[in-house]
Amino acid sequence: MRFLFVHGTGVRRERHDTLFTLVRERLTARFPGAAVDSCYWGDRFGATLGAGGRSVPGLRPRPGTGPDALAVPDAPYPGAPGPGAQGADLPHPDLPHPDLPHPGILHPDLLTDPVDAETAEWALLVADPLCELRVLAETGWETGLGWDTEPGDGDDGFAMPGVQPAGARVLALLDGLPARPGDGDELGLLLRDTGLTDGYPAALETTARSAEARRAGERAAEEPQARELATALARAVIAAALAAAGAEAYCTGAERDRVVELLTNRLGGDARVPGARAAAVLGRLALRVTTQPLLNAWRGSLTVGATPALGDVLRYQARGRDLRAFLHAEIAAVPGPVVLIGHSLGGIALVDLLALAAARGEPVPGAELLVTVGSQAPFLHELGALTALAPGAKLPYGFPRWLNVYDRQDVLSYLAGPVFPGDTRVTDHEITSRQPFPACHSAYWKQDSLYERIEQAVAEAEIG
Structure with a gap:
């Protein structure tokens, strides 16, 4: 048996290596005889800001830099320190800042x-x-x-x-x-x-x-x-x-x-x-x-921080075929049953790949179980924005078992079961890290309950 981990949005080499080391250690501890591989795609298929972020209100070019240099976020509100600074002069904590929208x-x-x-x-x-x-x-x-x-x-x-x-x-x-x-x-x-x-x-x-x-x-x-x-x-x-x-x-x-x-x-x-x-x-x-006043106030800083994370999703929506072909090749490279684990955008790409292949009558070889963690695939399908499925369409015959893991605090995680009602292949599982977003979006991989549930899903699928 083999596990193939597909990372999510915004992940580049250094972060991938740290994350995959953690996932591999946890999986090999529960499945000593299994191979655990990773499909790193961030450098090849990830997004960058081609114009340095100059399309974003609240960003300004770095002094003395060329047109391709990354822009610098303005202060989040008048009188606040620049990026990364702490201890801004804010009014009493019981009151909203006068320059911010009233809290919801x-x-x-x-x-x-x-x-x-x-x-x-x-x-x-x-x-x-x-x-x-x-x-x-x-x-x-x-x-x-x-x-x-x-x-x-x-x-x-x-x-x-x-x-x-x-x-x-x-x-x-x-x-x-x-x-x-x-x-x-x-x-x-x-x-x-x-x-x-x-x-x-x-x-x-x-x-x-x-x-x-x-x-x-x-x-x-x-x-x-x-x-x-x-x-x-x-x-x-x-x-x-x-x-x-x-x-x-x-x-x-x-x-x-x-x-x-x-x-x-x-x-x-x-x-x-x-x-x-x-x-x-x-x-x-x-x-x-609510989070909305913070989003309004820190738009420039958040956009720089969210790129490539946000950009990866948008780039995939426009040019996802190459990434899916890359994933297909990685899955088929080693014969035998494989458990696919996709985080965030990695889960979207895997759902698309598996559904498109099944609809053609050519299921991806060896794909026995799909595990999505903190993924937006169900939400995109509900919006009619999932590449592989028309709005309201069911998962095709040949699509494997699907375990979807979510955290209520993770605003990038969604339920799959209610979107595909009556499909016994689809199971949702809730995890809580007791962390706010965005930390909860990465905290899944430290939770023993995640690996316990994967172990249970492997046993239910009778993958050996």
Whole structure:
């Protein structure tokens, strides 16, 4: 038996190699005798911005560069820092920025789901890693005299002159953390395994040097406040690292929480107890804000970041025949049964290939099972935009069993079963990584439940 992995949008050689190594290790652990191959197509069939992105509002040419140079995103809103910068001057977190559209309201049913609430909080943290610290910096903590408004307010008269607030100790510990934990350190190992190693040093420095951290540290006078500060600092660092990695972060919610816990412990806090004041404000705001204001505000930056990811899909829709021919050749190159695993656009191309071949009465040799992960093929079919099938058409005779894996937080994943009702070959399976988009789009490959379900599908198909 052979597995053939087909990667998705925006993947190029370095990222492919990292991802495929992970997939191969997990599959060979469950199928020791199977061959696990990959079909890398990013360099040959992927998209590039031929004019440097000059068609996108919000982008401007790099100074002194030629016409083919990639354009630079403008600041997301007036007064914001440039690409990659953190700590923009935003108003109080309970209020929308005056230059951004008013936030939408999520459906009330979402407010009762703790997983959705947690994911919404992390989505907001990834968008603005310092927002939780900004709450503490602006509002402080509740004292016996009411809300503290300035460092030293609410002094009970017994504090020792010249004694630093407890928050200063937490900030000193943050300053002393190594930028790159050693490989023998659990924190270092987790950062490496989740794809956060490269962004971690800058995230650490940016958080430690931020005015928000300094101000919140000044307000954290007592030990309980210092522990909450430690949690907020750790979450800010990891959110910044996740933001830097984007979809290249292979990080589940459990791994993210463990990294935060390890980092919080080194700052003298306890990550298992969320910060009461900051978490309350952040949670309310996170559940009010939809993604649309962020998309409007960061259009230029998002377009540059989404290319080649978005471009790969559009290029495939226009010129997908060559990629399908390439995939067919790779599948047929080795005789015997093959399990095809397609991520995102890889799943679209495989559905098209298998359906077109079956419709011609020439099923792809050896293709016994199709597994799509975080794929848009069902949605494209519903739109009438799937190359292989006319709108409303059924899967042809000869199409193999199809296991479709999705995550509700992954906006690029869709259900296949309801689009092909009554087709017993099609099965949907839900997975949750407890991560917001886009991290959840890559987090499938760290989930044991994915490989357990593939193992079950292989057994059901009696592939040996």
